[in-house]
Amino acid sequence: MNTYPGILIAIDGIDGAGKTTQVNLLKAALESAGETVVVSKEPTDGEWGQKLRDSALVGRLPRDEELELFILDRQDHLKKKIIPALEAGHIVILDRYFYSTIAYQGILVESYESIVGRIRADIVEPDAAFWLDLAADLAVSRVTARDGKPNLFERQEDLAKAGEIFRAIAAADSVLQRVDATMSPPLLYQTMITALMAGPIKAKRCGKSYGCDDPMYCMPRITESCDWWSISKKLAAEQVSA
Known part of the structure; x- marks a missing residue:
């Protein structure tokens, strides 16, 4: 967990997994609960990200050049958008982050671990x-139904290899949580928002500096001064109304 007052959430996975749908559902729910939410994506629409997006349609770049563009794009993204939003205390939701770079660039090298540090x-x-x-195979079916055809980053054999790297990353990285993307979008959203409320949102929005101990007899809760409790109530009310 980073030390900024804001909360950084990454939604990752292979193409067609439903990332953008979940980003939008989380954004809508958290904004309705009173949070300021900044949504972004990688590659970005900036100088370096646009070169990567163009290459997906007209031809992949040499391996080292492609990786360097991903890194340059992320550093620019962090400096101009992510860090300022986190410093302001906002929630930032990313549609892809460095996990995707490891997975997709990892299939191009003998061992994905060799590029993780960089x-x-x-x-x-x-x-x-x-x-x-x-x-x-399901991812390709979804992408084809959505876009008409996969791009050069979306070949089935490559997606399968990237999926295996994601699996290996999740096994070694306690922050990256696996969720079953075959679940319905509402159920998938519920799984994620529950984890967020019990995890980083509670950690950074709890009214007590040392953390919540007994919500039933908690003075910030009773006086309506706990942001985490307020968000919880609003999300619960939204579920009832839905």
Whole structure:
């Protein structure tokens, strides 16, 4: 967990796993509960990210050049958007983060571990990260139905290899939580928002500096001065009304 007052959430996985849908559901719910939410994606629409997006359509770049563009794009993203939002206390939700870079660039080298140090250098650690786990054949079916055809980053064999790297990362990284992307979008959202409320949102929004001990007899809760309790009540009311 990083030391900024804001909360950084990464939603990751192979193409077609439903990341964007979940980002939008979380954004809507947290904003309705009173939080300021900043949504972004990687690659970005900036100078370096656009070169990567173009290459997905017209031809992949040489391996080292492609990796360098991902790193440059992320550093620019952190400096201009992510860190300022976290410093302001906002919730930042990313549609892909460095986990995707490791997974997708990892299939191009003999061992993905050989590039992890370079990719993870000078990043901001997420407060929560979710890997939406989906089989490659189902992912390609979803992408084809959505876009008409996969791009050059979405070949089934590559997605299968990337999925295996995601699995290995999740086994070694306690922050990256696997969730079953075959679940319905509402159930998947509920799994993630429950984990967020019990984890980083509670840790950073609890009215007591040392953490919540007994909600029933908690003075910040009783006096309505606990942000975490307020968010919890609003989300619960939203579920009832839905």
